Amino acid sequence: MSPSAADVDVRPVTEAEFIEWQRALNTGFLRERRLTREQLEVRRRQFVSGRLLGAFDGDRCVATLRSFDQELTAVGGATVPADAITNVSVTSTHRRRGLLTRMMSRDLAAARDRGDVVATLIAAEYPIYGRYGFGPATSLAEWTVDVPRAGLDPRWSGPECGGRVDLVEGEEVRDVGPKLHERVRRAQAGAISRDDLWWQMHTGVVRHDREWTEPFYAVYRAPSGEVEGLVAYTCDGTWRDKQPDHTAEVRSLIAATPAAERALWHHLCSIDWITKVKSDRRAPDDLLPHLLPNPRAAGITVRADWLWVRILDVVRALEARTYEGTGTLVLEVADRDGLTGGGRRRYRLEASPEGASCTPVTAEGADLTLDVGELAALWLGDEPATRLVALGRVREERAGAARVADALLYTSRRPWCPDVF
Template sequence: MGDDVQQGPGRGVEIRAITRDELADWDRAIALGFMRPHVAPAREWREALFEPGRMLGAFDHEAPGADGRPRCVATFRSFDTGLTVPGGALLPVDAVTAVTVNSTHRRRGLLSGMMRHDLAAARERGSAAAILIAAEYNIYGRFGFGSAAPLAGLRVDVLRSGGIRAGLPVHEGHRIDFATPAEFRELGPGLHERWRPTQPGAIGRFDAWWRLRAGEIDLPGFDRKQGFTAFHRTADGTLTGMIDYTVDDKWDGAYPDCPLTVRDFVALDRKTANALWRFVFSVDWVRHVVAANLGPGDPLPLLLNDPRGARSHEEAADFTWLRLLDLPAAFDARRYEAPGRLVLDVTDREGWTAGRWALQAAADGTGRIVRTEEPADLALDTARLATLYLGGGSAAALADAGLLTELTPGAAVRADTLLRTARAPWNQDSF
């Protein structure tokens, strides 16, 4: 691999998969890349995540370290997971993370080399798409990624909102109980796996994720203080929801002014969600409820006596980005809320999704996409198609912004009718 993708002046930088005994060097490069050199080594976390061939590093042979070995100057990691698509199917995707390039080695093609190698390998493994969380908006579009599942958080002033409205439906005889970290670790994964197919854009949580949040793994720099986890059960004892939150001890003189921050919220049905929100808004001393990551269109403001008590969280923005790798696999997997037919002319710098494609959805919600020679209705690049794929993007808005081209009048509106979904895509997990 190294000879094929070497980059940099004098071809002195080699990109390759790291070995387990290079984890310490790789971890040090991540700290430098994220400008956190003060953070202690995350040995336990890196060991838990190590998978041969899926952690890449760029090694500078012309600038060895004190031990004489080439210095690791860039990092890249990917892992396999399932992405929930409209209709509940889990699409096999390549999740990209830990992408860094040391500031001393920018503009040498290191990110491009690592990304292209990983995406090509993902296609060979059968991944229909790749996903990532973008630290900066303008980095990943050139690799075919498009913003596909934003986050939309809220800050709610409890007094101004008047709390949760009375009379909202809840499960008769339900109960909410605090859980220990051990109970969270034991019961949380199963609950999450039952919830995941209900939410387009959701992804899986690997075992180390649960171990970290239960306090079983130490990750320096991961400031997760002990909070409160509560489970919701129906009258027959069935677990249907979970909330995890912290409360800051803040006072305005003799008056409590505490913010409650929701870190995790899982509800299998609307009645469970109503009960969990009512519980949250009943916690003593809490003046503000902060939920930084909710799905777009979450009905929480409408549950309040005064929706004006809720305002958007300052971190609301694009979040999960998607790169389509196999159009037939991706579009055949999802479901469609309205029948229709559309011909797309797709451009792709890598050629993987490029060409003329006919997308057709039937009245039963199934659909397929096939190559065609017919005249196209819309022309767009693969990044914009990724923005539309999960059902949250607007083809009409992209057309108005000059980011796709209508070749047939009204085609953008037809695309929205075909692809948009009632439940907006949402991924609550960074990775």
């Protein structure tokens, strides 16, 4: 007879249980269960006491969850503390026993008590996380450029703006990359922080994959000499009938200015033998196709939701971001788990370009009624309220309130999270 849910113990993982927890994670993600010594050491560097949860059926780990500290950029450039959730798995033999709910509830309650404003995750499957108050708050697009059709000068040898593109090695990436990323992410709503381990893992200092392919790295330097862009990419392909057919695949491209972005994409499309360029995870309104003389040469190959956000503190979240317009809005936010302070609460938002205040209220009627998961998309500016009303995901209680919300919350450029975690 299979054990009941009560027989499975959900608890923080100890260092002695870490290998068993890692085995369960690899089982859930259909990966090779045995790690090399080097891989295990990298994973151990991610161990934070109390932030790895496991469900144990006897001595066997059957479900996993890990969280860590993160910063998320709100609209306008302020950052908020986030509880980043990853490595979520439930072994197929132990489904439908509430193990994920027990782990998620425990982790989110701890995040709220720590003072985190939001929780974040990348959802492997769409239907899972809405029940915990998460909502898709950014989306992405991946592009493939047909280089011969792009219309670029095949003799292009560098930017015309006075800047330059230089190939560099991983050591220089670790030197200039963190500063550049900080500049980029503080100007980009939806972007997240990267720690030292991230840069080491993505430049081969520590190997987290069994097979590591060293990428090419290129930086764009402005006429002043300052690094304003960085790209990492690999190349692969063959020759067909004496003609090259190679693809440059971008692992990461960040740029602080449009000039840097243009120069790096043009560099990729000018490499000898390259006939296709595959982008990394780009914003849904990315400039890429329109940086080419023929935008039709760039086609979308993936369009999907990406970063999911769970708001834990409505007041701090709404006061952290900036607003382009001026107005007042009363939001009734439903949170069945009560992490934001109750099952259903109303908040009066008074916002202007000079700042915002958000106050819990009881006497005023609501302008919009929505679930805490829908609030995430409105908060980061990725969805207009009028669209969510049309979809039935937000209810308009006062005529015209959705348009007021759009004027306050919807942003001119869409939020973007380039990273996976």
